[in-house]
Amino acid sequence: METDCTRDDAPVKRPDPLPAGTRLLHIGPHKTGTTSIQGALFAAKDQLPAHGVEFPAHTRHPMEAALAACARPAMMGDIVPTDGHWTKLVKQVEAVGRRTSVVSSEFFADAEDEATVARIVGQLGGDRAHILVTLRPLAKIMPSQWQQYVQNGLRMGYEDWLRHMLRKAPYEQPTPSFWRRHGHDRLVERWAAVVGPERVTVVVVDDRDRDGLMRTFEALLGLPENLLQPVPDTANRSLTLAETEMLRNLNKEFRGNGLPDELYSKLVRNGAVMHMKNACSPSPQDVKISTPAWAVEAAAARAAEMAERIARTGVRVLGNPALLSAVPTSRPPASGEARIAPEVAAQALYGALAAAAEAPVRHANPAKARTVHQTSSKELVKVLGHRCLKKLRRH
Structure with missing residues (x-):
């Protein structure tokens, strides 16, 4: 060698x-x-x-x-x-x-x-x-x-x-x-x-x-x-223990109810998790x-x-x-339970809702299409509102 x-x-x-x-x-x-x-x-x-x-x-x-x-x-x-x-x-x-x-x-x-x-x-x-x-x-x-x-x-x-x-x-x-x-x-x-x-x-x-x-x-x-x-x-950062446990328990519910894999990809991994990673940075108090x-x-x-x-x-x-x-240097155990902060849970939920509301933006150049995380909250609310109105009119 x-x-x-x-x-x-x-x-x-x-x-x-x-x-x-x-x-x-x-x-x-x-x-x-x-x-x-x-x-x-x-x-x-x-x-x-x-x-x-x-x-x-x-x-x-x-x-x-x-x-x-x-x-x-x-x-x-x-x-x-x-x-x-x-x-x-x-x-x-x-x-x-x-x-x-x-x-x-x-x-x-x-x-x-x-x-x-x-x-x-x-x-x-x-x-x-x-x-x-x-x-x-x-x-x-x-x-x-x-x-x-x-x-x-x-x-x-x-x-x-x-x-x-x-x-x-x-x-x-x-x-x-x-x-x-x-x-x-x-x-x-x-x-x-x-x-x-x-x-x-x-x-x-x-x-x-x-x-x-x-x-x-x-x-x-x-x-x-x-x-x-x-x-x-930021989308490549590792999840904290609480974030991972939240997702793991969601996985149990998802699989237990037989929902399609495509839904998981869009709403969970590329919706809730992606938005949570982008919007929330772990703090020193978060349990790793x-x-x-x-x-x-x-x-x-x-x-x-x-x-x-x-x-x-x-x-x-x-x-x-x-x-x-090499054995990693041990850190003193974090005090308290691994609980997910309300704002983190809110961002994850918002990410899933936003992914559900996402509609492709029609442009002559496909490169201009935006992902849900590049779209403002105001625009996403408009999309959701228009969709709800359409459904109500159909009924």
């Missing part, structure tokens, strides 16, 4: 750029800084060509294309990914020609076998492809990933979910995608077996260095330092999701084993592999 790391308190040396014409494929996995990188790359999309680099995707995150490539289902109630999504991305990458390009989606980590990996690599660059894997400590990933699963309809509580993932073999239910993504050693092995270890780079993300991942991407792509900048994204000590220790032990196996693959590792099994 080629490892490029220094002491815990020293900066990581800037890596050499990848060869010109490389097709860099960032496969995540989830909760390792993917959203921030995708946002920064997309924001700098028009500046990249001056430095010989292209971001070929027409959206920040080509999620549907990656899901289609891995034959994975969409998030609950979302647009069903098709071969058309994947073909479109492949053509966008091909149009780059011999220039360097970068594609990022954490859903590529869902490719479950080498045959799927080989097809993805073959269509996105073949011998020119270089795989980038970003990793964070497993003990930090687990609470973030659980609340994300809850946002996709999971009804199981955190500790029960942890027991299933860490103590109940074969560790597949209720979220079989978790270890497919976060069995980091096997993830690296799958992709290295196809492209060769010399064309895989693993970046160990150091949460103490907030801009470290941006600077690493710049170095690998041969970009000027500080070209990539974080893009504020806390992982019990037994699970932290089990996750750290599993991560240490993974780091050893990754070392044996011969891939290049940037950063300090010891961070992967």
